Amino acid sequence: MATIKEEAIVLRAYDLGEADRILVLLTSDSGLIRAVAKGVKRTKSKFGGRLEPFNRIKVVLHRGRNLHTVTQAEVLDPHGKIREDFRRYLFGEVILEAVEKGVEEGQVIPRLYPAVGITLKVLETGPPLSLACAFLLKFCALIGYRPQLDQCLQCGERVRGGRAALDLSEGGLWCGRCLQGRKDSAQFLMLPEGVAARANALLRQEMRQIELEIGKDLECLALAVTFAESFLGKRLRAARLALEQARREQVGAFRDEATV
Numbered sequence: 458m459a460t461i462k463e464e465a466i467v468l469r470a471y472d473l474g475e476a477d478r479i480l481v482l483l484t485s486d487s488g489l490i491r492a493v494a495k496g497v498k499r500t501k502s503k504f505g506g507r508l509e510p511f512n513r514i515k516v517v518l519h520r521g522r523n524l525h526t527v528t529q530a531e532v533l534d535p536h537g538k539i540r541e542d543f544r545r546y547l548f549g550e551v552i553l554e555a556v557e558k559g560v561e562e563g564q565v566i567p568r569l570y571p572a573v574g575i576t577l578k579v580l581e582t583g584p585p586l587s588l589a590c591a592f593l594l595k596f597c598a599l600i601g602y603r604p605q606l607d608q609c610l611q612c613g614e615r616v617r618g619g620r621a622a623l624d625l626s627e628g629g630l631w632c633g634r635c636l637q638g639r640k641d642s643a644q645f646l647m648l649p650e651g652v653a654a655r656a657n658a659l660l661r662q663e664m665r666q667i668e669l670e671i672g673k674d675l676e677c678l679a680l681a682v683t684f685a686e687s688f689l690g691k692r693l694r695a696a697r698l699a700l701e702q703a704r705r706e707q708v709g710a711f712r713d714e715a716t717v
């Protein structure tokens with residue numbers, strides 16, 4: 458039986474029977490892998506909390522016909538600050554879910570593993586909403602569907618402001634002039650002024666340089682979630698929950714300001 462020894466990030470863990478657990482791992486060399494950790498739920502399990510989501514681990518797997526089996530695991534980085542903070546955990550789930558749902562088992566996406574690792578590290582101290590938005594856009598680009606967020610798909614002019622919309626079927630912007638008279642609005646996501654430019658900046662910036670831009674990043678997240686769901690053909694539950702929470706927080710902030 459072949460053995461795999463790699464670094465991995467635990468994306469998801471769910472129960473299998475009374476003692477075992479199924480893991481979804483993004484590995485450094487073999488792409489996305491599903492594996493079983495046998496007996497991990499028992500109190501005497503040597504693995505304990507080593508195989509929880511967000512952990513970056515060094516893992517040894519025995520290759521199986523359907524599922525690999527975890528035989529050793531060592532935690533390299535637990536990303537503890539994400540676990541300790543509700544908002545960081547919430548937006549971190551957006552990152553893990555996107556990778557799990559957007560990558561096929563065994564598929565190797567160049568640069569994806571370091572991208573996830575860097576994003577989780579920055580998430581421990583950086584702005585969660587902005588980082589989740591940037592990651593979704595960058596993730597779509599990595600797996601082959603980079604959104605065009607600076608020029609109009611129809612006329613080729615740069616979209617600097619004013620009315621604009623994201624064409625979900627074509628993956629790019631339409632400027633306000635080209636939108637005039639269009640009636641098939643189902644394929645378009647209308648964007649508030651400045652949101653496309655901000656989303657384009659998040660797509661291009663390094664994760665370590667990203668800072669929160671109040672007033673635009675919530676709409677940018679809505680853009681990124683809708684774009685990713687349209688491309689993947691799957692609902693991103695964690696992303697929708699995070700977006701809903703962010704909207705509730707914004708409403709709460711407006712109410713607090715109104716009562717001052």
